[in-house]
Amino acid sequence: MATNYAKYAQLINASTNYARRMKRLSNRIFGEVAIPTNPKSMKVVKMFSERPLHSNAAVVEYYPRHVETHALVLRLRELGLFRDEHQDFKDEMRRLRELRGKVKVWRRKLDEKKE
Template identity: 45%
Template sequence: MSTPYRRNMARLSAKIFNNATPLSVNSETVQRMTEQLTVKPYELDKKFINYYPPFKEMTLLTRYLRILGLYRDEHLDFKEEIIRSQAARGKVKPKKGEGKGKKA
């Protein structure tokens, strides 16, 4: 009969020295591992292969929610503030077509 201290020390030394601890066939970890190994791998499962995140829909949804005031996009707010402050100082980049060679 072993004490709990002895079992814990044996388990700890097995972890340190990469020795496998003997598991009974009926233990929960063995049952869980066999269940995981019998599941179809992700590489062969069609729902994982054909999944593509809905980027376009999410972008449109966040823009609409931002217009309504229900979503706060701090990065976009920052970019707009930079453009606004540059325009206030007169440092706005000229629009395409307006520029150096043309005089009005």
């Protein structure tokens, strides 16, 4: 003897107009796509069914590890495993200034109130 649920499942799988309408209604009730669509449209449906990015903590609270990354890059540069062209340029400009005798001496400004 078939249960009522089994009868409902058989009815939904039937190809009658009533069965198609019931399947669409069921899909709408349970938040699924009511009418079968192509994969391109399903991609949009999937995108809209996900959580918005502004409520996703992994996106909002993302903070890159600048200090650690900078230290790692400096160490790799010392070892010759990373080439930082901007730092190379600055070092070369500093070297050329030293050769010309144009080295800047940075002095702290002392308290001018001291007499």
